Amino acid sequence: MAPQATEEQVLYANILNKGMAIGLLGLIITFIIYGAGIIKPVIPLEEVQNYWVMPVADYLEQTGIHAGWAWLGNLGKGDMLNFLPIALLSLLTIVCYLAILPGLMRKKDTAYVVLVIVEVVVLTVAASGILGSGGH
Amino acid sequence: MLTKFKASNAITLLIILITMFAGASVAYASQAPEAAAGAAETAEAVARHAWWYWPLILLILSFVLGVFAVLAGVGGGVLYVPIVSGFLPFHLDFVRGAGLIVALAGALAAGPGLLRKGMADLRLAIPLALIASTCAIAGAMIGLALPTNVIQTLLGATILGIVAIMIKAKKSEFPNVPKSDPLSQALRITGVYHEPTINKDVSWKVHRTPQALALFVIIGVMAGMFGLGAGWANVPVLNLLMGAPIKISVATSKFLLSITDTSAAWIYLNNGAVLPLMVVPSVVGIMLGSFIGVRVLAVTKPAVIRILVITVLSVAGLKSFLKGLGIG
Numbered sequence: 001m002a003p004q005a006t007e008e009q010v011l012y013a014n015i016l017n018k019g020m021a022i023g024l025l026g027l028i029i030t031f032i033i034y035g036a037g038i039i040k041p042v043i044p045l046e047e048v049q050n051y052w053v054m055p056v057a058d059y060l061e062q063t064g065i066h067a068g069w070a071w072l073g074n075l076g077k078g079d080m081l082n083f084l085p086i087a088l089l090s091l092l093t094i095v096c097y098l099a100i101l102p103g104l105m106r107k108k109d110t111a112y113v114v115l116v117i118v119e120v121v122v123l124t125v126a127a128s129g130i131l132g133s134g135g136h
Numbered sequence: 137m138l139t140k141f142k143a144s145n146a147i148t149l150l151i152i153l154i155t156m157f158a159g160a161s162v163a164y165a166s167q168a169p170e171a172a173a174g175a176a177e178t179a180e181a182v183a184r185h186a187w188w189y190w191p192l193i194l195l196i197l198s199f200v201l202g203v204f205a206v207l208a209g210v211g212g213g214v215l216y217v218p219i220v221s222g223f224l225p226f227h228l229d230f231v232r233g234a235g236l237i238v239a240l241a242g243a244l245a246a247g248p249g250l251l252r253k254g255m256a257d258l259r260l261a262i263p264l265a266l267i268a269s270t271c272a273i274a275g276a277m278i279g280l281a282l283p284t285n286v287i288q289t290l291l292g293a294t295i296l297g298i299v300a301i302m303i304k305a306k307k308s309e310f311p312n313v314p315k316s317d318p319l320s321q322a323l324r325i326t327g328v329y330h331e332p333t334i335n336k337d338v339s340w341k342v343h344r345t346p347q348a349l350a351l352f353v354i355i356g357v358m359a360g361m362f363g364l365g366a367g368w369a370n371v372p373v374l375n376l377l378m379g380a381p382i383k384i385s386v387a388t389s390k391f392l393l394s395i396t397d398t399s400a401a402w403i404y405l406n407n408g409a410v411l412p413l414m415v416v417p418s419v420v421g422i423m424l425g426s427f428i429g430v431r432v433l434a435v436t437k438p439a440v441i442r443i444l445v446i447t448v449l450s451v452a453g454l455k456s457f458l459k460g461l462g463i464g
Binding site: 089 | 254258259265269273284400405408410411412416423
């Protein structure tokens with residue numbers, strides 16, 4: 001038996017590799033846009049330090065920022081734009097799991113098909129924000 | 137792509153980022169008189185820094201942590217959360233949010249190489265990841281619901297526990313697994329990898345899978361609650377309990393974090409506990425640090441670094457513990 005990565009592992013790795021590169025590049029580009037002041041942020045850069053010393057619930061209350069996916073409607077703001085690559089990185093695992101699902105189904109690997117589907121559901125529920133958003 | 141990233145590229149990127157911060161400092165200085173005139177001349181205003189000051193500190197500190205994490209053989213997240221929350225002015229909520237994204241980015245970056253080489257095993261990771269990621273959601277929700285002082289105290293206690301594990305835990309290169317358990321047989325959790333030190337293909341299987349799954353409940357909760365990567369717990373369970381070879385355990389643990397931390401990261405993200413001004417310098421710093429760390433590893437004595445990291449973690453853990461109790 002020669003050591004080799006399975007078909008699913010290689011597929012998973014390829015998607016992860018591309019997604020990670022895009023996400024990391026996006027993280028740097030959007031941060032430069034934010035830091036250089038090219039796009040105006042919701043919270044002025046100088047004021048962020050007033051908020052990161054307090055609990056997240058107080059931060060949300062004092063800034064009036066809505067948690068959850070509200071940033072998606074504010075992509076025209078420098079700080080909110082940064083959430084795009086962060087969300088991309090956080091969604092990568094779901095994409096990789098969905099990508100290996102057809103191969104597992106073809107092989108009739110029922111146990112892993114179920115495990116992968118349940119994991120996708122768990123991660124989607126976590127990402128959706130339906131488990132509550134808004135801090136303490 | 138990332139695996140081909142060279143140390144020189146890492147240094148260039150670090151220089152670009154520091155230059156960017158320096159450029160911002162010049163712009164800030166030119167606007168400072170107006171800003172100062174406009175701002176109330178209060179003690180609070182005097183205590184404030186330019187916006188880039190703390191992100192730059194985070195970038196540099198994370199870079200150093202990234203180097204040391206590789207040299208000490210621990211994940212970046214486990215160093216980041218106690219040290220940043222213990223010694224810098226950020227609230228623990230935002231440090232945990234940033235810590236999870238830091239650990240997630242590190243795990244995502246390492247994943248492709250580990251999977252392709254067959255070192256990280258998908259069949260071993262998937263069942264454990266399901267338990268850990270589900271429990272990490274619960275951990276994150278508990279962590280954000282509990283009062284800060286309670287979390288701070290528990291974090292301190294956990295870090296001190298991790299120090300104990302780092303000192304005491306043994307590793308087994310090729311654990312003896314006489315017979316795989318029925319569950320791992322049913323899930324066909326087994327594999328072969330090439331071990332260059334003995335120039336042989338090593339077959340491996342695991343046992344005690346149900347017990348490991350039970351332990352991953354606790355690991356998941358703790359990962360979500362404290363925003364730590366959980367490699368310090370994953371590796372002993374995979375290696376010493378389940379009997380996976382140490383290299384398979386370390387690689388699969390790293391890959392597992394990309395799934396566990398994803399679920400917890402979403403909870404922090406959806407609760408507003410992720411600030412880009414903290415997250416981006418931290419992620420970039422720690423990743424550049426780990427690229428350099430891999431290269432420095434060849435010319436340093438890991439034992440010395442390990443003692444240094446254990447000492448720093450002990451101080452950070454104790455500080456967090458006392459701070460939570462209102463003593464520190």
